[in-house]
Amino acid sequence: MTKRRIMLKVAYDGTAYCGYQIQPNGLSIEEVLNNTLSDFLKEEIKVIGASRTDAGVHSMGNVVVFDTLSKIPGEKFSFAINRFLPEDIVIRESKEVSEDFHPRKNKSFKLYRYRILNDTFNIPMYRNYSYHFYRKLDIENMKKAAGYLIGSHDFTSFCAVNTPVVDKVRNILEIDIKKENNFIDIYVKGEGFLYNMVRIIAGTLIEVGCGHYDALKVKNILEACDRNEAGPTAPARGLTLMEIKYR
Amino acid sequence: MTKRRIMLKVAYDGTAYCGYQIQPNGLSIEEVLNNTLSDFLKEEIKVIGASRTDAGVHSMGNVVVFDTLSKIPGEKFSFAINRFLPEDIVIRESKEVSEDFHPRKNKSFKLYRYRILNDTFNIPMYRNYSYHFYRKLDIENMKKAAGYLIGSHDFTSFCAVNTPVVDKVRNILEIDIKKENNFIDIYVKGEGFLYNMVRIIAGTLIEVGCGHYDALKVKNILEACDRNEAGPTAPARGLTLMEIKYR
Known part of the structure; x- marks a missing residue:
C-alpha cells in the first residue's frame, strides 16, 4: 500500500x-x-x-x-x-x-504579524494576543527604521545568542507597519527567519517608536552584527504566524 | 468625614x-x-x-x-x-x-456589539470573543430586517421568558451591521435593554442572514409579542458591552 x-x-x-x-x-x-x-x-x-x-x-x-x-x-x-x-x-x-513536498525544504515565504496595543491601559480580550505598551509610539519613525532592515543582510544582531545556525544572512522582503485604533501591527515578510528574529525586530522598532533610539540607529545595529546592540526580544504573545506561501 | x-x-x-x-x-x-x-x-x-x-x-x-x-x-x-x-x-x-450620580438611574445609552465569525472554520484566538457560524450570511437581508427593530417597540418577543419586568417597551436608537474580513459585527444602541434582548436580536438576524426567515418576518415577530416567534438566543461569547454614555 x-x-x-x-x-x-x-x-x-x-x-x-x-x-x-x-x-x-x-x-x-x-x-x-x-x-x-x-x-x-x-x-x-x-x-x-x-x-x-x-x-x-x-x-x-x-x-x-x-x-x-x-x-x-x-x-x-x-x-x-x-x-x-x-x-x-x-x-x-x-x-x-506530492510525496516530495516538504514544508521546510520547499521554497516559501512567511508572513508574521507583531501586534502592539499602544494605549494607557490593556484590553483584557487582547491580553494574550498583543503586547501592551503604554508609552506613545511614533510609527513614522518606526517605518523609517524598518526600511533599513529590508533586503538581504546578516541578521546576527537580530538573532537570539547561542543559536547553532552559522549562516545568519536572511532576506526580508517587506515590513509593513499599520495603525488601527490603538493597535500597531508590524507585518514582516521573509523567506526565512532566525530564532527570535521577528520578536527582536519588534522590540527594536518599539525602542525607535518611543524615542530611545533614532531610526538611523537600526542601520548601525544591523551592521554591528552583535545581539547586544539591538532592542529587547518583544513578548511572544504579540506574535502571530499569519501565512506561509509556497512558490 | x-x-x-x-x-x-x-x-x-x-x-x-x-x-x-x-x-x-x-x-x-x-x-x-x-x-x-x-x-x-x-x-x-x-x-x-x-x-x-x-x-x-x-x-x-x-x-x-x-x-x-x-x-x-x-x-x-x-x-x-x-x-x-x-x-x-x-x-x-x-x-x-457627583454623589447623586447613579449608573442605572441616570439617563444613558448603551452600545453593544454582537460579533459573528462567518467562515467555514473557527479561528482559535477569537473562540471566546465571537460566535462561529459557518453558513454564509447575507448581510443586506440582515440590515433590512434590523430596520424593523429601530425605534420604540414592545420587545416581548426579544426578551427571555419569565423576566419579571412588566413594561417591555424599549427604544432602539441604531442597529449597524458591519462586515470586515470574515467578521460580521452587529452594533445595537439603545437606552435600555431587556434580559437577553441583544442576543435574541442577534440570533434572529442570523436566521434572516442564512435564509431561514425573510427580512419581513422580523416585523411579524416583533408584532407577535411572543418569545417563541423569534430566533434562538445567540451565545454569550459573541456579545460585548462597548460603551455607556450618559447625557
Whole structure:
C-alpha cells in the first residue's frame, strides 16, 4: 500500500502550549497533532511542520504534512480532524500534496504579524494576543527604521545568542507597519527567519517608536552584527504566524 | 468625614466569570471589584454597576460607582487598582462624580456589539470573543430586517421568558451591521435593554442572514409579542458591552 502526503494549514492559540515543537516538559502543538491524527487514523502519524513557533506564539496557518494510508479525500481531513482537536487548535485547510513536498525544504515565504496595543491601559480580550505598551509610539519613525532592515543582510544582531545556525544572512522582503485604533501591527515578510528574529525586530522598532533610539540607529545595529546592540526580544504573545506561501 | 463617589469604566473578559452580578455559585465581576477595592482602600466597598452582563459576556466599558473616604484623586484610581486586579479585568478610566450620580438611574445609552465569525472554520484566538457560524450570511437581508427593530417597540418577543419586568417597551436608537474580513459585527444602541434582548436580536438576524426567515418576518415577530416567534438566543461569547454614555 502506498502512502499519500496530506498538508494541513493549522491555526492555533499558542497561549497554553510550550510551542510548536515536541518538548520533554509541556504540551506542544506537534504532540497534539501527532496524537490526534494517530488516534483518528489508527496509524502512527508523525507530522512535519514548517515553522517551530515558540511558546505563546500564535498561528493563523502553520503548514504541516503527514503521510497516511487513509483514503479520506485530502480536503476532507480538516472537517474530520477538527472534531477531535482541542478548541485552541483548528485545521483551516487540508489537501493532498506530492510525496516530495516538504514544508521546510520547499521554497516559501512567511508572513508574521507583531501586534502592539499602544494605549494607557490593556484590553483584557487582547491580553494574550498583543503586547501592551503604554508609552506613545511614533510609527513614522518606526517605518523609517524598518526600511533599513529590508533586503538581504546578516541578521546576527537580530538573532537570539547561542543559536547553532552559522549562516545568519536572511532576506526580508517587506515590513509593513499599520495603525488601527490603538493597535500597531508590524507585518514582516521573509523567506526565512532566525530564532527570535521577528520578536527582536519588534522590540527594536518599539525602542525607535518611543524615542530611545533614532531610526538611523537600526542601520548601525544591523551592521554591528552583535545581539547586544539591538532592542529587547518583544513578548511572544504579540506574535502571530499569519501565512506561509509556497512558490 | 464625607464620602466621595468614584466612577470606573471597567473592561473585562467575561469568559471565566458567572457574569457581572454577585451569584451564590461562581465568581462575578462585582465580587472581584468589591474585594479588590475593599482590600486596597481598607474600607468596605460595595460597587453599583450599570449593566449586569451575563456569564461569558465581555465589556469594554461597563460603568460602576462606589463611595469612599479615600483622598486619592479620582483619575488615579485606575492606575492604583489595576495593579491588584486579575488580568481579565482592567479599569480603563476613573473619575470623581457627583454623589447623586447613579449608573442605572441616570439617563444613558448603551452600545453593544454582537460579533459573528462567518467562515467555514473557527479561528482559535477569537473562540471566546465571537460566535462561529459557518453558513454564509447575507448581510443586506440582515440590515433590512434590523430596520424593523429601530425605534420604540414592545420587545416581548426579544426578551427571555419569565423576566419579571412588566413594561417591555424599549427604544432602539441604531442597529449597524458591519462586515470586515470574515467578521460580521452587529452594533445595537439603545437606552435600555431587556434580559437577553441583544442576543435574541442577534440570533434572529442570523436566521434572516442564512435564509431561514425573510427580512419581513422580523416585523411579524416583533408584532407577535411572543418569545417563541423569534430566533434562538445567540451565545454569550459573541456579545460585548462597548460603551455607556450618559447625557
